[in-house]
Amino acid sequence: MNLFEKIFNYQVMSRLEDAGAFAVTQHERIWLKTMLAHPAAEAAFTPETLQKLRSLTRDTPLLEHAGSLIEKAKSAEKQVYHPLLRPLRRLIMNRESLRVTYRIKDGSIFDRQPGFPFRLEYSMIKREWYLLWHHLGRRAFMSTPLGNILSVTGQPFPAAKAEALRASISSILERRKETADIEVVREYNPELSRILYAFSCFEKEVSYAADTDTYRITLTFLGDESDYVLSKIRFLGKRVRVIRSDKLRRRMLESATKALGRYSEASIPACDR
Known part of the structure; x- marks a missing residue:
């Protein structure tokens, strides 16, 4: 289980990143400092936010017996949170293009494909996140599971072209x-x-x-x-x-x-x- 899923589900993240917003109870500070020591913290927060939270919890004790907290073995399950959600949301908000490396079902890898991200969508059927995007090379509408995306880098994109592409993709989705x-x-x-x-x-x-x-x-x-x-x-x-x-x-x-x-x-x- 991803230890930071609770943060994202209850939208605490937005409050923690705002200036002056911080968990105030002793129990919350202890829990937060313990979770910040977990490797998952590196993916859950930006470096600046992680440094700020660790600084604010410097004098807070760790949760006692935290190392003894275990979870019974169970079948593998996909988590709602994915490390690519944050960078992809920023690219979409800023109307930037991207270079994406992803693999398909047969294991083939497509390296640094040019694209324009449109929307992130969660499939209740397959229980995973998908990136809806326009392949700039093939001029095709794509829907790719985040679990198949290996890397993403953003690039500037002309504002006029971005609006035209968004309108085109919206039309495609409307017809579907x-x-x-x-x-x-x-x-x-x-x-x-x-x-x-x-x-x-x-x-x-x-x-x-x-x-x-x-x-x-x-x-x-x-x-x-x-x-x-x-x-x-x-x-x-x-x-x-x-x-x-x-x-x-x-x-x-x-x-x-x-x-x-x-x-x-x-x-x-x-x-x-």
Whole structure:
């Protein structure tokens, strides 16, 4: 587990970097100084911020028995925080271009490819960060996992070209979007908050029809996220139904037909009936 994930999740980082903002309780100072001694601190903070925090906690004792704090072995998991998030965010904010070295699935490495970064996106399906960028050499839209990026360096880029590229990429992403209307079965209206939570990672609008006492959720998502949308609909079961999206309705019908075929009376051995 990355020891600084808590800092980023609760947006403490922004306060620590602002002038005069600092953890004030003794417990927080002890915890912070202990974490600053970990190698992960070098990637979590800029050198200036790290030096400032270490200076402010110079007279604070370390957490007792910190070396004895261990975590049980478990399956490997991808962390929300990635060391490239900070430098890539700065490049995107400053409208700079980049030279990126990355590898692909077969292990091939593409060295110092010229590109223009557009956005950082977290995939709830694959549980990892992606960089959306325009390859200046191939003139192609790219989506690369941060885990596959080996190095990044920024370069100045003309402001006029940057705005034109951003508009072009926005248009591409807009064309890739799909929408679907999901209706909440009326008897499950009391579970609306649970249903909305299942779709919390998608852009959505909720409308209510008073004459029929029904809620309708309009989802907007990228085409390659349709499988994840389907998994959420299947999870909610009979609480919802797809009323607009031929693609999702067709896929749900296929799933239901296969399930019925697998569990029909004729498919069950006589000894198990």
